[in-house]
Amino acid sequence: MAISASASVGDTTPYRAIRGRILGGELAPGSTLTSSGLAGELGVSRSPVREALSRLELEGLVERTVAGYLVPLRSAEEILEICDARIALDAAATQAAARHASELDLARLEHLLEQSRQAKDTADRLRLDHEFHLALRAAGRNSTISRLLDGLETRLAAHDSTSTSAPDNLELISHEHRRILEAVRDRDAEKARAEMTAHQTRARDLRIATLARRGG
Template sequence: MSNSAPERPGPRDSATARYEAIRNMIVDGSLPPGSLLLETVLSKRLGVSRTPVREALARLAQEGLINREVRGYVVKRRTPEEILEIYEVRIVLESACAARAAEHASPYDLARLEHLTAEAGTCTDYETHLRLNTEWHAGLRAAAHNETMTRLLDELSVLQQIYNPQMHVRKPAELGEGQAQHVRIIEAIRRGDAETARAAMTEHLSRVRDLRVAAFLDNHGKG
């Protein structure tokens, strides 16, 4: 049996780790919109050479989280128009997921969605509520059993997350209505009613879109 030392992460592993680290800093607001991303500064901050940082920045630019400008890469500035664009695509894809879930969801898929809905319904902590909501939508996508739609929605979710710190909806009545809509979607899935599930998800996400745009404008001013 060999006692050789474990292999060191290769360049590709290092680039992936740096990509995830920088993306997390963008999503959580540590690198706010308009921040200039210099390879030298980031490589020093992350304790790595410039090569994996350069590869990570190229990947983030491809995903639309940062832009290439004359000075270098800059964290993308956020606009209400982009929120609308994200939701326009998400509504089409996730309503299709709801319809597919009505046709393909397993008993386990339904049990998972029902459990998350019940847990969120009794939750009083806002951050926990957000986590449960994220898990519910992930469960809905899984219940559709379509890997392509899930992957595309996961990519949209990353873009959407950069807006989350600035457009939280904290009113209990609004959170309660969102939960009620989740229940209606689950009921349609349980009945195998694909078109009602699709329509209910479209209504749900259209409402969330409008709330989030309004919250963004309130935080940034309408002028």
């Protein structure tokens, strides 16, 4: 389904509002949505809401149904598939970063690691850790991989596990990021790839284990 150029501008507020509610968990997986209901809640007409829902459908955050739209409730098998695809792509991006990262890229990555280490707030640490991944992908100079990873992570976002934010896990993330950066700085592409593979594999296993405990 094509999205018109005007839609990308005209529906900015409804799009961001609905997307934020999905990613923030207010509209949890399994929630049903209608353009009329959302328009009433947001105080806008149905047209920009329909445009917003069309964009969100393209991103995989909602699915069209006979009655309207649904925030998809993904099975453990679907989440595992998405995680495995992310592992492969992130490993390739990190391998590329080891080959192409500039001194400016390396300085930014180091700065993000230091900011994360000093951050006191859990939300800030998680945000900075995500920015580290984005900066690493940018250093790999492969926009196609970056776009594919953005799409995969959007699909995972509504199913994010709160266990990621446990203090011991945050410390382990920082340690793993340090090892990844050292490999990239050393221009050791194979080691960088292996370190990222191990990092994202552990994240996948943590997510799946949490889903299993919840009966997901």
